[in-house]
Amino acid sequence: MAQSGTDAQGNAPAGVLPSQTLRAMIASGAISAPGGVPEALIQPASLDLRLGDRAWRIRASFLAGQGKTVAERAERFSMHEIDLRPGAVLEKGCVYLVPLQERMRLPGDVSAMANAKSSTGRLDLLTRLIADNGVEFDRIEPGYDGPLYAEISPRSFSVLVRPGMRLNQIRLRRGDLTMDDDALRALHAAERLVDGEAHIDGGLGFSVDLTPRGAAPVGWRARAHAGLIDLDRIGAYEPTEFFDPIHPAPGGGVILDPGAFYILVSREAVHIPPLYAAEMQPYHAMAGEFRVHYAGFFDPGFGHAAAGGAGARGVLEVRCYEAPFALEHGQVVGRLVYEPMAEAPDRLYGTDVGSNYQGQGLKLGKQFRDPA
CATH class of the missing domain: 2.70.40.10 (Deoxyuridine triphosphatase (dUTPase))
Known part of the structure; x- marks a missing residue:
């Protein structure tokens, strides 16, 4: 054995x-x-x-x-x-x-x-x-x-x-076992990696959610002259002291300003099955004058229903570059690249290991209070 x-x-x-x-x-x-x-x-x-x-x-x-x-x-x-x-x-x-x-x-x-x-x-x-x-x-x-x-x-x-x-x-x-698009399509057919249609092209594409939500914002923009953040203070800061809420324009979408930093959310709910890991990567540069600013790891169990993550969305950290850019609801802005685990982990991402963002929607960092 x-x-x-x-x-x-x-x-x-x-x-x-x-x-x-x-x-x-x-x-x-x-x-x-x-x-x-x-x-x-x-x-x-x-x-x-x-x-x-x-x-x-x-x-x-x-x-x-x-x-x-x-x-x-x-x-x-x-x-x-x-x-x-x-x-x-x-x-x-x-x-x-x-x-x-x-x-x-x-x-x-x-x-x-x-x-x-x-x-x-x-x-x-x-x-x-x-x-x-x-x-x-x-x-x-x-x-x-x-x-x-x-x-x-x-x-x-x-x-x-x-x-x-x-x-x-x-x-x-x-080794490097990054999954190609054919393998990703097969995995999606078996495990449902996102709700709705899967856009697979060099990874699993995801799009931005700019649906109006009444008084609730569709995103946040960092304020230019905010105060100091103590990283150890959890749930301590009022969001509007550091971010301005973003709402869609009357015709839909939002205009990103050059140099500004935004927190947005994916339209799709994301699922990382227990035998896989994923990494968020920017979409193609020709898609617009912006990028998902930070790549990020998605651990096995993120968005996994059995680990308390059903409906978990990807939070997008976006920075606009040289020119103002009109971002529309449903526009593809990033992709998830999947690869298999060497073996199943003995723990999954979720509440049992103190994960802060399982089941999340639009959400700022853990240092901020949830908006009223």
């Missing part, structure tokens, strides 16, 4: 590594941190990463590049060091480098990719992973052995951070 985590021939299966495999990698020291890696960081198909106790204000974003370490490159771009232990303000429009507590020693057949957590993206808080020898943000090559760093750039709001805060997460995979 094959051991857990191997196939009948004793080979480790390809796919996204699940929670129980992440737990085993922590136990073996392949994933480590001073004082250990707590269970609370383990998600169904990803691992949360924690800020360390210091940061550097840097004058430019950078990548380490082949044969160079992040620490070496930081010496060139660092302006001053910041102690995060008493709490520190990361100011809007600035760029910071923060060593993370977690360290990776990946097997030779396992790579990693990172993304901002949902609450991070909804605050327009650009957070990207960088690593030694790295030539891309948020990507780590198989066999990497070294420290991890977060580049953080608040775009709309200044934020108060402390050591241990979790702004980004990492997903490990063996």
Whole structure:
């Protein structure tokens, strides 16, 4: 009989590594941190990463590049060091480098990719992973052995951070089994990945919901001169102190302003079956002068009825670029790329693991009170 985590021939299966495999990698020291890696960081198909106790204000974003370490490159771009232990303000429009507590020693057949957590993206808080020898943000090559760093750039709001805060997460995979469109159509036929018609073209397309809802907004636009957000204060802030509500124009749709940041919601309810994981990606650039600003991970069980997620929609973090753009109801704005899990996770995204956005509709980050 094959051991857990191997196939009948004793080979480790390809796919996204699940929670129980992440737990085993922590136990073996392949994933480590001073004082250990707590269970609370383990998600169904990803691992949360924690800020360390210091940061550097840097004058430019950078990548380490082949044969160079992040620490070496930081010496060139660092302006001053910041102690995060008493709490520190990361100011809007600035760029910071923060060593993370977690360290990776990946097997030779396992790579990693990172993304901002949902609450991070909804605050327009650009957070990207960088690593030694790295030539891309948020990507780590198989066999990497070294420290991890977060580049953080608040775009709309200044934020108060402390050591241990979790702004980004990492997903490990063996091989690359991203599903092509034919496989995705078959999965949709079996599992119903979205309600209604499935638009499949280079992934599962999703569109924006701009249906008028009476007095309720169809979205939110970040205010230009808002106050400070303490990321530890959950449900503490009034939405209208930081965002303006968005309503459709009389003729329908909304006009996106260049440089503005919006929170919108998908028209489709999204479903990630337990044996799959997904990533949100921008739609084709020729679709308009905007993009879904942050990609994001969707873990197994998101929108899964048995995990309390029936009707869960995708929240869209949208930024408009060079010219004003008229966005219409039902316009395709992004896509979900699916890939199989190496094996079923021992936990699913949902209320049982403290997930904040299961069953969601239009929703701001967890720091904000629900609108009346």
